[in-house]
Amino acid sequence: MNPQQPQSVLFDIFDADSSGTVDVIEFIAGVNTLATGTAEQKAELVFHGIDYDDSGKISKKEFTTYVSKAVNIAKVCIYLTDVLLGLPPPPSSRYSRLS
Ligand SMILES: [Ca+2]
Numbered sequence: 001m002n003p004q005q006p007q008s009v010l011f012d013i014f015d016a017d018s019s020g021t022v023d024v025i026e027f028i029a030g031v032n033t034l035a036t037g038t039a040e041q042k043a044e045l046v047f048h049g050i051d052y053d054d055s056g057k058i059s060k061k062e063f064t065t066y067v068s069k070a071v072n073i074a075k076v077c078i079y080l081t082d083v084l085l086g087l088p089p090p091p092s093s094r095y096s097r098l099s
Contacts, residue, residue: 010049 014022014030022030033041050058050066082089 010045013045013048 011022012018014026016026016029030045033045037045047058048054050062052062052065053059079089
């Protein structure tokens with residue numbers, strides 16, 4: 001996996017002992033932080049997810065890459081919600097309105 005990819009960075013965060021694998025305890029701890037952590041813990045996790053090169057700072061490129069991915073995820077969520085609710089896609093698609 002490319003170490004620059006955000007999923008790789010998140011994997012490294014979940015892999016607390018840097019073993020190269022995420023065991024069930026590490027997975028539960030990571031998910032628990034996302035679900036019930038303090039605002040500071042969640043912000044720290046998101047920050048590390050955006051700071052792809054792990055420099056401790058978020059560059060404009062890292063930020064815009066993250067926002068672009070977040071917008072795409074939002075589009076997919078809206079689309080899936082419409083599909084699950086049985087709604088037809090609107091003529092002027094609101095999926096494209098997000099871009
Ligand atoms: Ca950085």
